[in-house]
Amino acid sequence: MSFDFSAVLPFWLVLLKGLGVTLAFTASCALIGSLCGFMLSLLRNSRWFFVRLPTTLFVEFFRGTPLLIQIFWIFFCLPVVFGINIPPYLSVVISLTLFMSAITCETFRGALKSINSEQYDACTALGLGLRIQTQYVIFPQALLRAIPPLLSNIVSLFKESALISSVGIADLMFVGQNISNSTARPVEFLSAVAAIYFLVAFPLTRLVGLIEARLLRRFAY
Template sequence: MKTDFTMLLGFKAALFQGLLTTLKLTLICIVLGCVLGFFVGLARGSGSRWLRGTTRLYVEFFRGTPVIVQLFWIFFCLPLVLGVELSNLTSAVIALTLYMGAITSETFRASLRSVGREQLDACVALGLPKRIQVANVILPQALLRSIPTLLSNCVSLFKESALVSAVGMADLMFVGQNISNNTARPIEVLTAVALIYFAIAFPLTRAVTGVERRLLSKLAA
């Protein structure tokens, strides 16, 4: 069968709408996941053995199991456990947020450990409340040191978001699959979908390298 990529012009609006859904979902889960990951990272360094153990179990579970399995469990099993209905959007947000929280918590934990102990001792000596220490001393430095890895995590989440098509969410992958099935043109459609993902992920990946170089030079100065 001869390929004809011009046929995609008739579906550009649908593909664009699917891309918007993917980007919105990714952005929501990035924000929620980073907030969750920061607090989990703090808890991993807590003096409470129970809190450290619980958060470690959470991180190891969500880093050590496939995201598709997590998504399916939340979509199909969690409603049975809770006795409530969950939409595919809600299930996708929960699954990707928990995954993002797990991978970013390790990023934050490493950056939090890099904050000099003498600065924390100075905060204690000045009598600063714990929330002031976190907000004004620990958080800014931790964020600065974690930016390159966080950007890499964001790119990973963007690519993993394609899995939500498996639960019927109309993201870019789901729209592409539908167009492919209806037109019997999988080569053209799926190639276009892959190129769209690449066109967004590749510049971000290059940006990570640039940010990392600038950050290293700044920290070395």
């Protein structure tokens, strides 16, 4: 069998459109999931057991089960259980957001534990309410400390998002599979898809190390 990677060139625009869909899902779910993850981290650090327990179960469930099963369950089972019609793109957004929330919760929980207790004592001494304390004192410091692992989570989400092709979302993986099937050239097109994922993910992983080395060590600690 001969390989001809020039066969990929006529389809580069279609592959880029698929990449755009992948990036759109990744960015939106990463943003929403990160905000939800921060709120979950606050609940997991609550002094009330009845608040910590369900939050812990939620986080451990979504961290401990495969994302593919979560996508399938929300796509196939959730409409049956609740008797509602959920569009494919919405089920994917829900799945990726819940997954991102769970893994980001642990990222922020570790960041919150690194904040000195004097910060909380100062807020209490100044009479700051819980919302003001969280929004203007705790969250900025936790975000700064959480940037490297948070970016790693986003990279993981970007790579895991290839699973959404299994429910018919026309992302990069779905487009690459369809073209490879129609042209009978799986090696060329799947290799091209892998290369595109790598070209997007690799600079982000380098960025994580750069931020950790040059910013966090100077300002956060």
